Amino acid sequence: MFSYYFAGIRISDVLQMKWADLMDGRLYYTMNKNEKPVSLKIPDQAEEILGFYRPLRQSNAGYIFPYLKKANPNSKRDIFVKTRSGTAVLNKYLKEIAEKCGITKTLSNHIARHSFGNIAGDAISPLMLQKLYRHSDLKTTIMYQANFIHKDADDALDAVLNS
Incomplete structure (x- = not known):
């Protein structure tokens, strides 16, 4: 849902977000895919999700979501591997949710981008x-x-x- 609330932001960008990327009610980040700088208003729905993770915050430089907490910040390879692993875990959870809800369509993190596009x-x-x-x-x-x-x-x- 967090990805959807930001117009289908790629999951790799979500997993690599840091608390420092949030300033004055906006998300500032650089896209992994094309290195474009982006600034988006933080929607209320996304703020609610951030509120859930805020108590776990250790520093402004830390990752918002837990999947990269143990990544070596100086190793692009380690960040890449842990991002890929986090994406796989989240896709697994989406599959479980789909099964419990009787959804037959294959769900993945990229579906947030498609869902936003479909609705918008x-x-x-x-x-x-x-x-x-x-x-x-x-x-x-x-x-x-x-x-x-x-x-x-x-x-x-x-x-x-x-x-």
Whole structure:
């Protein structure tokens, strides 16, 4: 859910977030994938999740989520391995949740990005979605959203069939 509340932020970026990345009601971080700096308002829903982890906070330089607490901060390899392991654990938990809820679709952490896109597709302009997704090229956003935007096609079909 935390990823979803930040427009589908990649799980590797979530796991590597530190308390120092949160300032003045905003999240500031650099994306792992393309090294772009990002600043997003912290939604109330995400703040609620942060409140759960705040009592575990040891320092401003520490990770928010526990999966990298034992990672060697000077070893990119160790951070990478522990991020991958954390992602696998979270995907396992999502699978268990799906089974308990009777969801047959395969769930993964990346689904937060797709869920946000699906819900936002008809409500937010492509330019704003490009900014929220942190895509370099609008074409990428449009291709990505093509899977989710249905309103225009639905309206066009209704216009022809119901006229």
